[in-house]
Amino acid sequence: MTEALADRRPAPSLDRLVADLVPPPRFAQARLETYIPDPEHPSQGRAKERIGQFATTLGAPAPGGLLSRLRGRPKATPARGLYLDGGYGVGKTHLLTSLFHVAPGKPVYGTFVEYTNLVGAMGYRRAVSLFSDASVLCIDEFELDDVGDTLLMTRLIRELSDAGVAVVATSNTLPEALGEGRFAAQDFLREIQSMSERFEVLRIDGPDYRHRGGRIEARALSAQQVREHAETTAGATLDDFDDLLAHLKEVHPSRYGALIDDVSSVHLTGVHTIANHNDGLRFVVLVDRLYDREVPVLAAGADVSALYADELLSSGYRKKYYRSLSRLASLAGDGAALMGTAA
Known part of the structure; x- marks a missing residue:
């Protein structure tokens, strides 16, 4: 008898959740060289070039990161990040995973929901420790389905950024507009604004590449x-x-x-x-x-x-x-x- 998804009860272990923090099979071979910008939308070519430039700045955590602060050394200058904004199908995930594949050290990749679940499973402080030596934290599909999860991620981004970890995220909404039409709590909006200050925004225009041929x-x-x-x-x-x-x-x-x-x-x-x-x-x-x-x-x-x-x-x-x-x-x-x- 054919199995039904409705009969499955997945219970991934903590080790499995950590091991999954890599690009999925569809993007396992994604590279900047294979990202083909649409010539009618120059922002795609500019985003590809900027990702390549950003990759060259990645390296070991800067002196004065989290461990240094714990030892009483001066606080590091917060690392800047990139925020890839655009419609669906313009190649944001391709660019994000391309950065992961060329990043030195210990790059980490996951979707927003994967990160929030991992933090919930292992605890916030342990998650910060796990990610504090990453060369770049890649966050795909920044979500706003839950206010608590979003506030958790903005806190994580601030703390890791302060520790010198680069953060690159994708979403379909500019960071200053996150929550628009969904949530209106003032504390939430203040948190979102503080997060947006950590990013250089790259707007990526164009049609859905999956439908370029019709x-x-x-x-x-x-x-x-x-x-x-x-x-x-x-x-x-x-x-x-x-x-x-x-x-x-x-x-x-x-x-x-x-x-x-x-x-x-x-x-x-x-x-x-x-x-x-x-x-x-x-x-x-x-x-x-x-x-x-x-x-x-x-x-x-x-x-x-x-x-x-x-x-x-x-x-x-x-x-x-x-x-x-x-x-x-x-x-x-x-x-x-x-x-x-x-x-």
Whole structure:
């Protein structure tokens, strides 16, 4: 019988969480040389050049870092960081992982949710100690789904920056606009402003590279086709969409990567429009992890373009939802290719 994601209960160890702080398979070979800027959007070429320049400044932690301060030496000048801002599909993650691959010493890479889960699992002071000797801390997909997590990360960024650790982050929103349309607490806004002062912002313009050759299309699949393909494919999973959404409520988003360990392709039946943020944002994270690990998706039901309700697509999280639609369309195209039904 084909396994269902909804039957999995991942419980990654602390060692596993630390070991996962590297670029995912999709970006394991990403390099600056393979980032091809769109000539119609010069900001892409400028960002590539600036990342290359920034890489040359990375090295061992500066004298006066965290350990030196603990010994009573003068405090180091806070390290400056880079903040890559732009729409989905302009290559921000490619540039971030390219920096990781050329950074000397001990670079660290993770998504926002991976960092917050790790800090929660090991404790704040231990996490600071773990990262204090990093040459650069790479934070992909800076999130704002939870005020507490965001305040935790701004504190971590300040402390590591004070210790001389370079920090480079990506997001779809400029740091001074983080929280706009979502949270309005004054203490939160003050924290965000203090974080933004640590970064040089690189705006990256352009269209979604996944669609440069035209919109990705995948022909509709029937539930029978999806089930039959799942039953004859090694490593495949098969889930009813509602069952999967219900299960995602019970699994912390930081474990979604472990949820899809050793999965060759994901099969879904009964796909329908998601109408609330709780389900929508969890599914966004799952799609991100599937995309990172290059796991094709075969789905029956609503078309990918109709996955998120208009209310969600016009909300403060709209960029995340549109990024998810772009990535899911790409994965559905991969799934259709497995079936030999790609448009």
